[in-house]
Amino acid sequence: MKEISDLNFSENVKYTKDHEWAKLNKDIVTIGLSDYAQDQLGEIVFVELPEVGDIFTKGDEFGSVESVKAVSEVYLPISGEVVEINGALEDNPELVNEDCYEGGWLIRLKPDNLLELDDLMDKAAYLDMLKG
Amino acid sequence: MNTQLKTTSLHQWHTDAGANMADFGGFDMPLWYETGVKNEHLAVLKSAGIFDTSHMACIFVGGKDAFALLNYCFTRQLSSLEPGRCVYGAFLDKQGRCIDDAIVYKFSDTRFMVCVNAGMGGVIAKHLGSQKQAMDLEISDLSGKVAKMDIQGKNSAKILSRLIKNPGLVFGKMPYFSFKGSLSHGALSEGTNQEGVTLLDGTPVLLSRSGYTGEFGFEIFLDPAVILSLWKDTLIAGVPFGITACGLGARDSLRTGACLPLSHQDIGPWKFSNHPWEFALPYTLDKKGFTKNFLGAKALAPSKDDNFIYPFVGQTLRKVTAGDTTRVLDETRENIGRVLSCATDMGIGLLGNKIVSINTPGLPLDLKITGISCGFVMVSKPLEPGAKLTLNEGKRSIDVTIATDIRPDRTARMKLDTFI
Structure with missing residues (x-):
């Protein structure tokens, strides 16, 4: 596992305590796993994602990420409807390890309530939480 | 650290x-x-x-009675072992439970090396010492x-x-x-x-x-x-x-994937029988008895409350966590045991219903091998190869099949000449 100082934390996303990130672009929110989460999981071999059209509430489990080491559920940072899933992960789940904020995104969501994003942490708050 | x-x-x-x-x-x-x-x-x-x-430990056992002690404490018949040969087996306690598995190396009739798992050098050396009684031999724990x-x-x-x-x-x-x-x-x-x-x-x-x-x-x-x-x-x-x-x-x-046990996980402080590694016991050909008396042998006789350990294979690379959090469900959804090991062998895949390895000759060019989960379960009743089980961990379930072996076309036993 890397030291926190060796990990990459994007400035442009909001983080959850479960180590997901959310990024708003126009009216769609993209969701993925933080660099800390992928590093903890180790080499990811399978990503289970929901279907387009599935509707979730903030905090719902929306899929799972399986690494050589463990299986980990992923939880939704905000409520909404799935409008796109990252199909590239089916053949290349390692994208979550290699490029967690760009090519390794998990799902895109049409949010119910954008204000829910305000409950998430910015980079500084997330780093504070990680450093305990 | x-x-x-x-x-x-x-x-x-x-x-x-x-x-x-x-x-x-x-x-x-x-x-x-x-x-x-x-x-x-x-x-x-x-x-x-x-x-x-290097975390594994070696023990030297030497002296006139080295053979006698090892042949009493180890589950393999050592009387036919030639110098320069080694053999896999286990050390059991009186109750037939596995203390550790090991490979015994024979240098000569009076000199043997025993290779055991991490941290077990002292334990097995002490165990052998406790069985030594008046025997004429020396036991040296070479850990480290x-x-x-x-x-x-x-x-x-x-x-x-x-x-x-x-x-x-x-x-x-x-x-x-x-x-x-x-x-x-x-x-x-x-x-x-x-x-x-x-x-x-x-x-x-x-x-x-x-x-x-x-x-x-x-x-x-x-x-x-x-x-x-x-x-x-x-x-x-x-x-x-x-x-x-x-x-x-x-x-x-x-x-x-090679269907080998991990000591203290697949074999451990429970009866060392009814498992895929019975070749490590000195059974007679008809399997009705043993070819020698050894420590723990009597306790291995079948009994009513026996458990059974089997290899299993999944259908995809998805796995579950080994241990008490995962239930082993039979076709009636009854929980019949626990998962001892579960890992994904990334070198195997399914061709129709058959498991193939990336080393299987003549694979179709378009076959994509991404791995299959596999491992061992301990269950409370005997199962036949092909029996279907569901391994369930919370919301997650994988369907698995009881097998007799896992990764095919392994190379360990092939002639050395093949590889030079």
Whole structure:
């Protein structure tokens, strides 16, 4: 596992305590796993994602990420409807390890309530939480 | 790092290489390097990998009654074991429970080496001592005094031939589970009276044609002071073959696919019978009795409350967590046991209903092999191969099938000539 100082934390996303990130672009929110989460999981071999059209509430489990080491559920940072899933992960789940904020995104969501994003942490708050 | 953990002579190399380290048997060991478990696993199946296995412990047992003691304490029949041969088995307590598994190496009728798991050198040495009574022999726990590295995979001999003197002679007549050579000092310096094995600089090593991956290869025992240079030399000599340093993650997935048990996980403080490793017991041909009396034998008789251990294979690479959090459900959805091990063998896939390996000849070109989960379950009733189970962990379930073997087309037992 890397030291926190060796990990990459994007400035442009909001983080959850479960180590997901959310990024708003126009009216769609993209969701993925933080660099800390992928590093903890180790080499990811399978990503289970929901279907387009599935509707979730903030905090719902929306899929799972399986690494050589463990299986980990992923939880939704905000409520909404799935409008796109990252199909590239089916053949290349390692994208979550290699490029967690760009090519390794998990799902895109049409949010119910954008204000829910305000409950998430910015980079500084997330780093504070990680450093305990 | 927890300061309580022990380290091997290669510890600095592992951390310099960026390995993910974790406690294994009280040692701070590499789980995987930057290469990743999948590539490390596949490297052994396709070419070669090296493993630091210095956490394992060696015990020397020598003297007039060395054979008698070992043959009483070990589950294999040692009377037919020739010098220069080694054999896999287990040490049981009086109740027939497994204390640890081991490989016993025979140098001569009065000199044996026992290789056990991490942290078990003292335990097994003490156990043997407790059974010694008036016997004339010496037991030395060599924990920390002998280092070991394994080179595994079909190009192992080609790579080693660049690192040892007289490889042609060394590799001649070296069947599976045989060994040659000795160590430079101490109890193991006398060897087997066969030709020695030395590195190019004259350093003696003990070379054993064995391993824990199911693939062709060797375990190399040597002085801890020289393992770092051999490790580095092996990585250099192996460059043309794409050799890869492998951590305990790949070691675990390779051994699970090879249907080999992990001590204290698949075998342990429960009755050592009704499992896929009954070849490690000295059964008579009709399997109605044993060919010798040994410690724990009486307790192995079948009884009403017996459990049964079976290998299983999943349908995809998806796995579950081993241990008490996962239920083992039969076709009536009754929970009948627990998962002992579950790993993904990244080198196997399904062709129709048949498991194939990336080393299976004649595979269709468009077949994509992404791995299949596999492992061992302990259940409360006998099952037939082909029986279907569901392994359930919270919301997650995988369907698995009881099997007799897992990864096909393994290379461990193939003739050495095939690989030179």
